[in-house]
Amino acid sequence: MPGVRPTDLRGILQYVPQFREKAFVVAVDGAAVAHENFANILMDVAVLWSLNIRTVLVHGASIQIRALATERGLEPSDLEGSGVTDALTLDLALTAATRLTHEILEGLAAADLRAAATNAVTAHPLGILKGVDHLFTGKVERVDTAFLQTLLASGVVPVVPPLGLDGEGRTFRVNSDAVALEAAKALSAVKLVYITSSDGLLVDGSVARQLSVRELAEALQRGGVDPGHVSKARHAVAACEAGVPRVHVINGGVDDGLLAEVFSNEGIGTLVYANDYQQIRQARHGDVRAIQQLIKSSIEKDELAPRTRASIEKELAAYWIFEVDGNPIACVALHPYPAEKKGELACLYVRPSHENQGIGRKLAQFVETKAREAGLTQLLALSTQAFSFFQSKAGFAEGTPDDLPPARRARYEQSGRRSKVLIKKL
Numbered sequence: 001m002p003g004v005r006p007t008d009l010r011g012i013l014q015y016v017p018q019f020r021e022k023a024f025v026v027a028v029d030g031a032a033v034a035h036e037n038f039a040n041i042l043m044d045v046a047v048l049w050s051l052n053i054r055t056v057l058v059h060g061a062s063i064q065i066r067a068l069a070t071e072r073g074l075e076p077s078d079l080e081g082s083g084v085t086d087a088l089t090l091d092l093a094l095t096a097a098t099r100l101t102h103e104i105l106e107g108l109a110a111a112d113l114r115a116a117a118t119n120a121v122t123a124h125p126l127g128i129l130k131g132v133d134h135l136f137t138g139k140v141e142r143v144d145t146a147f148l149q150t151l152l153a154s155g156v157v158p159v160v161p162p163l164g165l166d167g168e169g170r171t172f173r174v175n176s177d178a179v180a181l182e183a184a185k186a187l188s189a190v191k192l193v194y195i196t197s198s199d200g201l202l203v204d205g206s207v208a209r210q211l212s213v214r215e216l217a218e219a220l221q222r223g224g225v226d227p228g229h230v231s232k233a234r235h236a237v238a239a240c241e242a243g244v245p246r247v248h249v250i251n252g253g254v255d256d257g258l259l260a261e262v263f264s265n266e267g268i269g270t271l272v273y274a275n276d277y278q279q280i281r282q283a284r285h286g287d288v289r290a291i292q293q294l295i296k297s298s299i300e301k302d303e304l305a306p307r308t309r310a311s312i313e314k315e316l317a318a319y320w321i322f323e324v325d326g327n328p329i330a331c332v333a334l335h336p337y338p339a340e341k342k343g344e345l346a347c348l349y350v351r352p353s354h355e356n357q358g359i360g361r362k363l364a365q366f367v368e369t370k371a372r373e374a375g376l377t378q379l380l381a382l383s384t385q386a387f388s389f390f391q392s393k394a395g396f397a398e399g400t401p402d403d404l405p406p407a408r409r410a411r412y413e414q415s416g417r418r419s420k421v422l423i424k425k426l
Contacts, residue, residue: 012051012259012263015262015263016051016053018190018326019051019053019190019191019262020051020052020053021052021053021054022053022054022189022190023054023055023056023152023184023187023188023189023190024048024053024054024055024056024189024190024191024192024193024262025055025056025058025180025183025184025187025189025191025192025193026045026055026056026057026058026193026195026258027057027058027059027060027176027177027179027180027192027193027194027195028041028057028058028059028060028195028252029059029060029062029063029176029194029195029196029197029252030059030060030061030062030063030064030065030096030100031062031063031196031197031252032195032196032197032252032253033059033060033064033100033103033104033252034063034064035197035252035253037252037253037254037255037257038107038252039107039110039111040255040256041195041252041257041258042104042107042108042110042111042113043111044256044257044258044259045057045108045111045113045157045258046111046112046113047259048258048262049113049155049157054152055157056148056152056157056158056160056183056187056189057104057108057115057157057158057159057160058160058162058176058179058180058183059097059100059101059104059159059160059161059162059176060081060162060176060177061093061096061097061100061161061162061176062079062080062081064096064097064099064100065079065089065092065093065096066079067096068092068095068096069089069092072092074088074092076088076089076092077089078137078173080175080231081093081137081138081162081173081174081175081176081178082137082175082231083134083137084132084133084134084135084137085134085135085136085137085172085173086135086136087135087136089136089173090135090136090171090172090173093162093163093173094163094171097161097162097163098161100161101117101159101161102117104159105117105159108157108159113157114154114155114156114157115156115157115158115159116151116156116157116158116159117159117161118144118147118148118151118158118159118160119165120143120144120147120148120158120160120183121140121143121144121160121163121164121165121174121179121182122140122141122142122143122144122164122165122166122167123138123139123140123141123164123165123166123172123174124138124139124141124166124172125137125138125139125166125172126138126139126172127139136171136172136173137172137173137174138164138166138172138173138174139174139178140164140174140178140179140182141164141166142182142186143179143182143183143185143186143187145186145187148183148186148187149187152187160179160183162174162175162176162179164179175231177194177231177232177235178235180192180194180235181235181238181239181242184239184242184244185239185242185243185244188243189244190244190245190246191244191245191246191247191248191262192236192239192244192246192247192248193247193248193249193250193258193261193262194232194235194236194247194248194249194250195250195251195252195257195258196232196249196250196251196252197251197252197253198228198229198249198251199250199251199268199269200249200250200251200268200269200270201216201225201226201229201232201233201236201249201270201272202225202226202228202229203216203219203224203225203226203233204219204224207269207270208270209267209269209270209271209357210270210271210273210357211270211271211272211273212272212273212274213236213237213240213241213272213273213274216233216236216237216272217237219233220233220234220237229249232249233272235247236249236272237272239272240272240273240274243274244274245273245274246271246272246273246274247271247272247273248261248262248267248269248270248271248272249269249270249272250267250268250269250270251268251269254268257269266353266354279322279323280320280321280322280323280362280363280366281320281321281323282317282319282320282321283316283319283320283321283331284316285313285316287316287319287321287328288309288312288313288316289309290321290328291312291319291321291328291331291347292307292309292312294328294329294330294331294349294351295307295331295347295349298349301385302384302385302417303384303385303386304347304349305382305415305417305419307347315333315335318333318334318335318336318346319331319332319333319347320332320333320334320363320366320367322350322359322362322363324354329350329351329353329354329359330348330349330350330351330354330359330360330363331347331348331349331363332345332346332347332348332349332363332364332366332367333345333346333347333348334346334367334370334371336371336374336376337405337407337408338374338375338376339405340378340405341375341376341377341378342376342377342378342379342380342405343367343371343374343376343378343379343380344379344380344381344382344408345364345367345368345371345379345380345381346381346382348360348363348364348381348386350363360389360393361393361394364390364393364394365394367379368394368424368426371426372426376426377425377426378403378423378424378425378426379396379423379424379426380399380403380404380408380421380422380423380424381394381396381421381422381423381424382412382417382419382420382421382422383419383420383422384417384418384419384420387420387422390422391422394424395424396422396423396424397422397423397424398420398421398422398423399421399422399423400421401413401421403421403423404421
């Protein structure tokens with residue numbers, strides 16, 4: 001499992017204060033429930049509860065409906081709860097979902113968790129859309145928040161099936177992605193996790209690891225999301241826009257996958273985040289050790305020049321941190337030489353787990369902006385191994401040691417590193 005192992009208590013415990021007594025909504029596709037790893041997912045849920053993270057389980061049932069239909073020699077009119085649900089398909093959905101809910105209750109009991117099947121979803125008919133009557137397909141009208149909160153406060157895991165009831169007791173088949181979204185909104189959940197049979201959301205042909213809600217919305221608009229992942233993507237966007245800070249899409253077949261996703265910066269699937277997810281901020285005194293830890297391996301590989309704790313502390317105002325969920329994952333420094341109207345972009349480093357995501361370029365652009373704001377006319381960078389990045393991605397051109405300010409030239413000669421000097425006019 002990448003990132004934090006479940007046994008790495010320090011890695012887990014750094015997240016616990018921000019999640020304690022908060023709600024997670026975990027939505028499991030029917031295919032993920034049928035997977036042999038599902039028992040491990042439920043053990044992950046048990047770990048969340050042991051940390052006082054209140055977790056609601058929503059489940060789909062499309063694969064079970066299909067299997068039941070095949071067993072009975074029938075053809076369902078819809079599997080996802082978004083098309084037309086005829087009476088026959090509603091009967092299949094009721095049987096399949098009820099069986100699946102009971103199976104989940106058995107699994108939670110085996111994980112030593114109390115749980116309850118709920119009728120917390122009030123639905124009304126989806127109605128006639130574009131001239132087509134959707135019959136017994138429903139749309140979530142509301143989620144009984146008080147009911148779910150009562151269960152959660154009592155240490156009971158609510159299990160919510162993809163079914164809804166109207167005020168007259170009639171049952172409707174509803175889309176489980178939508179149920180999970182509405183439950184997350186109703187409970188002010190801090191995380192909505194979709195557990196599927198894929199490694200994440202396929203965007204532009206590859207699994208997207210991290211996307212802002214804006215980036216995902218744009219991908220949906222231009223048709224960049226894989227057709228099979230559009231429902232998850234649309235509901236992820238809706239969740240973030242409704243105030244859910246983080247939406248995750250992960251593969252239910254990965255052992256310890258739920259814990260790896262929520263208790264590490266790297267995760268295992270796709271993270272869709274609201275706009276406060278990441279930020280660049282000026283380094284503080286408490287960041288000195290983090291900066292040292294970030295750049296340690298790069299110094300050992302002779303990619304960056306050595307920096308002592310004392311030297312970082314002395315020039316701390318020059319350093320900037322790139323955070324993910326409050327954790328430093330990249331850094332950069334801007335050392336100005338006002339007399340020459342030049343500045344040096346230095347100590348640019350991105351943790352390997354977050355490489356190839358454009359973070360280095362963002363930090364370079366950030367430093368360039370800061371240099372312009374400071375009235376500098378030229379930006380310098382010294383590099384032994386990353387000069388191609390500065391030239392191809394950041395717009396630098398190769399210079400010579402003569403381009404360095406006198407004080408910086410003296411240190412350059414003294415170091416003996418023979419770094420390439422790169423320059424960019426501002």
